[in-house]
Amino acid sequence: MATAVMGLHNPNQTQITGSILLDEEEVIGKTGDSMASIRGSKVGMIFQNPLTALNPLMKIGQQIKEMLAVHDVYPENQYESRIFQLLEQVGIPNPKRVVNQFPHQLSGGMRQRVMIAIAIANDPDLIIADEPTTALDVTIQAQILDLILEIQKKKNAGVILITHDLGVVAEVADTVAVMYAGQLVEKASVEELFQNPKHPYTRSLLRSNPSAETVSDDLYVIPGSVPSLSEIEYDKDLFLARVPWMKEEAQKVISEKMTEISSNHFVRGQAWKKFEFPDQKLKGGKK
Numbered sequence: 001m002a003t004a005v006m007g008l009h010n011p012n013q014t015q016i017t018g019s020i021l022l023d024e025e026e027v028i029g030k031t032g033d034s035m036a037s038i039r040g041s042k043v044g045m046i047f048q049n050p051l052t053a054l055n056p057l058m059k060i061g062q063q064i065k066e067m068l069a070v071h072d073v074y075p076e077n078q079y080e081s082r083i084f085q086l087l088e089q090v091g092i093p094n095p096k097r098v099v100n101q102f103p104h105q106l107s108g109g110m111r112q113r114v115m116i117a118i119a120i121a122n123d124p125d126l127i128i129a130d131e132p133t134t135a136l137d138v139t140i141q142a143q144i145l146d147l148i149l150e151i152q153k154k155k156n157a158g159v160i161l162i163t164h165d166l167g168v169v170a171e172v173a174d175t176v177a178v179m180y181a182g183q184l185v186e187k188a189s190v191e192e193l194f195q196n197p198k199h200p201y202t203r204s205l206l207r208s209n210p211s212a213e214t215v216s217d218d219l220y221v222i223p224g225s226v227p228s229l230s231e232i233e234y235d236k237d238l239f240l241a242r243v244p245w246m247k248e249e250a251q252k253v254i255s256e257k258m259t260e261i262s263s264n265h266f267v268r269g270q271a272w273k274k275f276e277f278p279d280q281k282l283k284g285g286k287k
Contacts, residue, residue, distance in 0.1 A: 061099030
């Protein structure tokens with residue numbers, strides 16, 4: 001999804017359906033210069049691994065300057081002051097020293113802050129954060145998440161946070177979209193999703209997540225594995241192939257459009273109406 005919004009996907013290997021609107025402008029189908037004018041200006045991206053996303057041969061200041069130079073949001077005579085402003089904004093101490101350092105000379109948390117500075121350099125309307133807390137310790141994770149939310153509020157920008165960490169989702173999200181193998185399977189407010197999950201994948205995810213209530217029990221393990229690209233049939237509910245007791249439902253062709261089952265709660269397909277865990281069947285369908 002993130003690569004589709006940024007126009008970084010390979011059209012020969014990726015099938016994209018639906019629509020992506022940014023300021024009422026269609027993004028899907030844009031290529032070349034038209035997409036480049038959006039990427040880095042209207043949309044900023046915080047990549048998962050800053051050590052590989054940052055250029056190891058360029059100093060930090062040069063990399064931020066490069067992002068500013070690509071677009072005309074700020075005049076050239078303001079680049080230096082803007083670079084220091086950005087580094088201070090993301091909580092980096094001693095910006096004058098950091099601008100002359102290389103990525104490998106910074107800690108993981110500092111590199112991620114630099115990535116955030118680059119992402120917001122041109123005041124984007126949308127920030128995409130791809131697993132921004134991966135490989136960071138718990139304390140630094142909290143600081144990075146707080147920083148992203150602070151920037152979002154100050155700049156009134158939208159944030160798409162991509163994460164596999166349900167704890168992070170519960171803590172920072174307003175609306176949650178659950179995806180499986182490229183399919184959007186459920187979308188709801190964070191409160192509704194955690195209290196009233198419907199799609200079999202969403203329910204399986206939540207049940208397999210450790211909690212204080214399940215610490216004494218065996219964790220639920222989702223059967224099977226994620227399909228390879230060659231096995232994907234996008235007119236089916238892909239997750240049902242991993243539910244052995246729903247083979248008939250897994251073969252049904254379904255609409256790619258989700259159904260609104262209650263106010264702002266959308267679910268893909270109809271299998272959620274029949275889904276039960278095996279142990280719930282033994283207990284007479286107790287949810």
